[in-house]
Amino acid sequence: MPLIVNTRRVLSLFLCAAACLISGCKAAAPPPPPPQAMPVQVAPVTLSPVPNSDTYVATIKSRRSSTMQPQVDGNLVKIFVKSGDVVKAGQVLMRIDPLKQVASVQSQQGTQAQKKAVYDYNKIEVERQRKLYEAGVVSRDAYDQANQAFENSKGDYESNAALTDTQKQQLAYYDIRAPFNGVVGDIPVHLGDYVSPTTLLTTVDENADLEAYIYIPTERASVVRKGLPVQILDTAGNVVVKSSISFLSPQVDNGLQSILAKAEIPRTEQLLRNQQLVKARVTWSTAPAPTVPVLAVSLVGGQTFVYVATPKGEGYIAHQVPVTVGETVGNTYPVLGGLQVGQKVITSGLQFLQEGAPVKPLG
DSSP: OHHHHHHHHHHHHHHHHHHHHHHTOOOOOOOOOOOOOEEEOEEEOEEEEEEEEEEEEEEEEESSEEEEOOSSOEEEEEEOOOTTOEEOTTOEEEEEOOHHHHHHHHHHHHHHHHHHHHHHHHHHHHHHHHHHHHHTSSOHHHHHHHHHHHHHHHHHHHHHHHHHHHHHHHHHTTEEEOSSSEEEOOOOOOTTOEEOTTOOOEEEEOSSSEEEEEEEEGGGTTTOOTTOEEEEEOTTSOEEEEEEEEEEEEEEETTTTEEEEEEEEOTTOOSOOTTOEEEEEEEEEEEEEEEEEGGGOEEETTEEEEEEEEEETTEEEEEEEEEEEOSOBTTEEEEEESOOTTOEEEOSOGGGOOTTOEEEEOO
């Protein structure tokens, strides 16, 4: 009887094994391990001073800028400088043919010499007539006539001498001189050209005393004032000069409906030039606002986003949040909406993140 039972057990086990082989029976696979948290740098959303400002197109102008035009007419016989030359005050830039004026001066000097001779003779003669009159040799009338001739010749000589001096001074106008230290601009004239007082010869600009001319819309008339900070920006938006409003026009420009404001450019600044167009950022006020690092912000489809390290369970996940930001302030963006102070934004590995991905904050 026991033999029959054992035989049945063995047969049963054999049949089970065969059934497993036939049906492909195998053990269940273990569950996959949870994804590993990616290490990321984070930075808290903090309150920082954020300026309220507007940016305008401004013109750089020199306080000392001269348009050189002759005061006499004639042909150019010398051009001593070229465009871009640095010149000193009083340096001769050009010369107009002075031969006619030289001849006029020489002729005037000859006339003056003649009148000087008459004056000298009458001076001696009046003295002689005075002595003869006092000695009773000549009449009072003869002495008075000699004295009158002397006074006439004296006035005639002095008048002619003044005219000669004027002609000499006029001769100086044939040399065109720099009115101050500066840089020569474009020279549109050439040797031999006939020029007159309406002819533009060149310009001389001094880049030492510059001002930014900023036209503020009248809508800002109630807040614009002297002393407001002004930043001069280059084409890339970088600050090249820091200044402040030093002048406000008491009048409104009718054509532009704006108020002229001026900001002085420090003498040490050599990057700006007269008549250069720049951008001027005027800061109206400064107030604390939430800020985030520039590295934390990404642009997707015209919308700005940040990833926030959000607690979940025993760790953190990346949560994508749409935000509204203002203009950059240094290396940060002011946050106008979407975040709260204290939240931790992710600043590294943004290209590898996706919503809900586990992260390990390092900062």
